[in-house]
Amino acid sequence: MESRRGPLKSAVPSNVVSLVRRCSRTACGRPAVATLTYVYADSTAVLGPLATYAEPHCYDLCAEHSERLTAPRGWEVVRLLDGSAPARPSGDDLEALANAVREAARPQERAAEAGGARSADPREVARRGHLRVLRSPDN
Secondary structure, eight states, rough: OOETTEOOOOOOOOOOOOOOOBBBTOOOOBBBBBEEEEEEGGGGGEEEESSSSSSTTEEEHHHHHHHOOOOOTEEEEOOOOOTTTTOOOOOOHHHHHHHHHHHHHHHHHHHHTTTTTSOOTTTEEETTTTEEEEETOOO
């Protein structure tokens, strides 16, 4: 194709195809790491791991833009965790860990208080921490 000034040249040669998807934000050329989808019916913006395929109604975002994402007033942002990213422990996780430690310490407290008496279950042969060894039903 030619114009008055001569042949038109593309900024990117047609034989070069990039396999890396780029951030959809204007003037950002960083690689995309997350996909943003708007659910208009629920006034929700869903930000999740990078989608397998580029969809026309979704936006690919780089790490910086996905961290700084805000939604319009009245909208909710739902962030789906990527399975490869290490999850930070929540308050519930820490509480569950503390409860498990307390529970593991209880059998020794009960055994000390009961003077080494066996548990109420007659099938129990031995106990180690929170685990019990039981006799098989046919013995």
